[in-house]
Amino acid sequence: MANYTVVGGQGFIGSEIVKQLEMGGHSVFVPEINDERLFTQSLGIVIDCAGYGDCQNDPLQVFKSNSLLLAEILEKSDFEKLLYISSTRLYMGQEKASENDDLSVLSADKRRLFNLTKLVSEELCLLSDKDVVIIRLSNVYGLALNSPLFLPAITRNAINNKQVDMYVTPEYEKDYVSVVDVADAACQLAAKAKLSQKIFNVASGMNTSAGEIADILSQETGCNIDWHLGSVDEAFPKNDISAIQREIKYQPKNVLNDLRLMINEFKKSLSNQV
Template sequence: MGKFTVFGGRGFIGSEFVKELRHQGHEVYIPERNDEYIYTSNLGTVIYSAGYGDCQKDPFNVFTANVALLSSLLQKAQFNKFIYISSTRVYMNQYVSSESCDLTICHDDSRRLFNLTKLTAEELCLKSGRDCLIVRPSNVYGLALNSTLFLPSIIRNAINNSLVDMYIAPSYAKDYVSVYDVVASTLALINIKATPKIVNIAYGQNVTAQEISNVLLENTDTKINWLNDTNSCEAFPETDISKLKELIDYKPRYVLDDLKLLINDFKSKL
C-alpha cells in the first residue's frame, strides 16, 4: 500500500478521498495549517483538494489557498506525484470544454479571481517539471449537510422551510458530478501510465434548474420561488469527457437519480 497526503482532507471532496484511500488500506496524512512536516518528509502521492472560493468576502484567502501554498509545495516538498483538483468553471461562457481549448476570463464575472487562481495553479503544475495530474471536476455533489453549495442548500430549504428561493432562471444549466465518481476516477487515473496532464471529470450532460426543482417538488412538501436573475452572466457548455472515457471505464451517476436519495438522506439526518 502507498502513502498519500491529502491537503483539504477535512473538506467535502478531500474527506471522501481520505475515506476511500483508508478503506483501500493506504497510509493517509492530513496536514494541519502551518504544518512544517510537509517540507521535511516524503509526502508520497499528494492530492491537493484545498481551496477557497469566496471572492467577495476574502479574496486574499482565495489566492493563498488556491495558489500560494500549492506554489510552495511544488518548489520545496518531496513527493512522488501531485494531483491538483481544479474546476470546470474555467469553461464558463465558452463554446467548447475540451482540456486543450482556449480559455477566457470574463470581465463581468464577480468570481473571476477564482478562475484566475485555478488557472494559475494549473500552469504552475505544468511548468514545475514535477509529475502532476490536473483534474477538472464539474459541480460536485454529495451528502454535505452543512454545505453552502447549491444542491445541499436547496434540499435543506425544501425540507426545513418548505420553500426554495431560486436566484436563477429555470433554464440555467450546469453539469453535476458525484463526489464518489470524482474520487474513484481520480484514483483510477493515478495508476495509468502516460496519463494526460489535464482531465475533465463530469457527467457530460447539463441539467437545468427546472429539472432539479421538479425532483424537489415531487419528493418534498415545498414551493419554488423563482427570483430569476436575468443579469446572470454564467453559461456553461456541456463538459467534454471523451478523454476520461478513453482512459478508464467511466459510468457516472446521474444527479437527478441521486437527488432523490440525497433528499431521503437529508430527511434522516437533519
C-alpha cells in the same frame, strides 16, 4: 500499498478521497493548516484539494488556498506525484469544454479571481517538470448536511422550510458530479503510472437545468419554488469527458436519480437531529 498526502483532506471532497484511499488499504497523511511536515517529510502521492472560492469577501485567502500553497509544495516538498484539483468553471462562457480548448477570463465575472488562480496553478504544475495531474471538477454534490453548496442548501430548505428560493432562471443549467465519483476518479488517476495527458475533466458530461432540479424537489418534499428571475446569467457548455473515460473506468452517476436518494437521506438525517 502506497503512501498518500491529501491537502484539504478534512473538507467535503478531500474527506471522501481520504475515505476511499483508506478503504483501499493505503496510508494517508492529512496535514493541518500551516503544517510544516509538508516540507520536512516524504509525502508520497499528493492530492491537493485545498481550494477556496469566496472572491468578494476574502480574495487573499482565495489566492493562498488555490495557488500559494501549491507553489510552496512544488518548490519545497518531496513527493512522487501530485494531483491538483482545478475546476470546469474555467469553461464559463466558452463554446466547448474540452481539456485542450483555449480559455478566456470574462471581465463581467465577479468570481474571475477564482478562475485566474486555478489557471495560474495549472500552469505552475505544467511548468514544474514534476509528475503532475490536473483534474477539472464540475459542480460537486453529495450528502453534506451543513454544506453551503447549491444542491445540499436547497435540499435542506425544501425539507425544513418547504420553500426554495431560486436565484436563477428555470433554464439555467450546469454539470453536477457526485463526490463519490470524483474521489474514485482522483484515486484512479493518482494511482495510474502512465497517463496519456496531464489534464482531465471530471464531470457528468451532461448539463442539468434548475427547472429539472426544482421539479424533483417539489415532487419529493411538497415545497414551493420561488423563482427570482434574472439574478444569474452564467453560461456553461457541456463538459467533454471522453478523455477520462478512455483513461480509466469512469461512469458518473445521474444527478437527478441521485437527488431523489439524497432527499430521502437528508430527511432521515435531519429527523434524527430533532
